[in-house]
Amino acid sequence: MRRILALLAAALLALVALPAAARPLRVLYLDQSVGWKHAPVARPTGGGLAQSETAVIAIGKTSGVFEAEVTQDAREITPERLAKVDVLVFYTTGALPISPEAWAAVQAxxxxxxxxxxxxxxxxxxxxPYDGPGEPYTRFINGRFAGHPWTQGTPIxxxxxxxxxxxMSMWPVGFDYAEEIxxxxxxxxxRVRVLQTLDFAGTPLKRPYAVPIAWVRQVGKGRLFFSNLGHTPSTWEDLRFRHQLVEAVKWTAGRTxxxxxxxxxxxxMWQFKALLDYEPVAGRDDRAILGRLAKMDPAWQEATAARIAGLRALYPAKPGDDRAPFDAAYKALLAEVAARGGK
Structure with missing residues (x-):
């Protein structure tokens, strides 16, 4: 009898322990718009869920990896509710009505x-605005919207x-797409590892600075993933994007x-490549230049890449804007990079 009781106790312990690793992950999807509302998060006038909300729920059920709840009210994110969530997903705009206590709890x-x-x-x-423990949201996610030259349907x-x-395993190494970036x-x-970027060698609308599309960040023992994709409704029907969401849930939850x-x-190096791709020159061996730049002093690489990234703020926002500050900075950087890489 004692042996049977011991076996039953062991089996019970195994059943209790198993769900912690094998149970579906719990996802909370927030798609609140305090500003521009994108089509995938717009709920029908007569009621019902938005396209992306329906998709997230369906993707979780089909994969068996997670169970999703959706909300368009950041006030529902509380420390108490977070205790029952494994992965928090934001498809949001504007100043969310999330309390300082809740945002501190998210980060903790x-x-x-x-x-x-x-x-x-x-x-x-x-x-x-936030000045509590941890970081403001923009620093936490490591980016703030600064325009989208590549609008819906733009080939990239x-x-x-x-x-x-x-x-990233579901995407080709290089591929053509159409999205708002x-x-x-x-x-x-x-602060981050960039996993996807625009390649201006094959993107008609060019800029002389790198534009990351997706990145990951380690935050203490936790993980963050961001992807630029998701503006266009057709993206939510793309099986690769849906597969990526499953893998992102698993990875951020620490299961992969x-x-x-x-x-x-x-x-x-992608900053240097974007600078060279902006205005291709016949006969200039950009591959050789990049190869030489890769061997340069790391401090010079980092400082010069930061200067190239700074061209974004100088780039004319409208066709009639003064181009002189941008043109001067761009030409100076191009001359320096080409000279360094041409030796």
């Missing part, structure tokens, strides 16, 4: 490895930098491997 749980965070598309067009060329990373201010390359070690050197 992420840093403790108890909560994953995913930002989709306009999650970087979000921010509100995407380069996947880490094709073996779990949240944001460029960002307050982006610090030393993948290092978020920042890659400032690789990001610097």
């Amino acid at each position: 749980r992420v840093a403790a490895g108890k909560l994953g965070f995913i930002g989709l598309h306009s999650a970087t067009d979000t921010g509100w 060329r995407v380069e996947t930098l880490d094709p073996d990373f779990p949240v 944001y460029q960002h201010a307050d982006f610090d390359p030393a 491997a993948g290092s978020a070690t920042p890659d400032p050197f690789r990001q610097a």
Whole structure:
């Protein structure tokens, strides 16, 4: 009898322990718009859920990886509710009505490895005043919307930098797409690992600075993933994007491997490439130039890449704007980079 009771106790303990690792993850999807409302988060006038809300719920059920709840009210994010959430997903705009206590709790749980965070598309067009523990939202996600020259339907060329990373394995190394892509201010390359970027060699609408599309960040023991994709309704029907969301939930929840070690050197090289791709010159061996630049002093690489990134703020916002400050800075940088790489 004692042996039977011992076996039953062991079996009970096993059943109790198993769900912690095997149970579906709990996802809370916030798609509140305090500002511009994107089509995938617009609920029908007569009632019902938005396209992206329906998709997130369906993706979770179909995959068996997670169960999702959706809300368009950030006030529902409370410390008490967060205790029952494994991954928090933002597809948001504007100054969300989230309390300082709730935002502090989000960051504390992420840093403790108890909560994953995913930002989709306009999650970087979000921010509100905050001076409590941790970081303001913009610094937490590592970017602030600074325009979208690539509007819905604009053809782009995407380069996947880490094709073996779990949240990137469904995408080709290089592929053509059509999406609205944001460029960002307050982006610090030393804090994140960029997993996808625009490749201006194959993107008709060019800029002389790099434009990251997706990145990951280690926050204490926790993980953050952001993707620029998700503006266009058809993206939500793309099986690759839906697969990526599943893998992002798993990765941010700590169920799959993948290092978020920042890659400032690789990001610097893409800054150099964007500068050279902006105005191709026949006979100029850009590949050789990039190869030489890769061997330069790291301090010069980092400082020069930061200057190239700074061209975004100088780029004329409208056709009639004064181009002189941008042209002067661009030509000086191009001459320096070409000279350094041409030796």
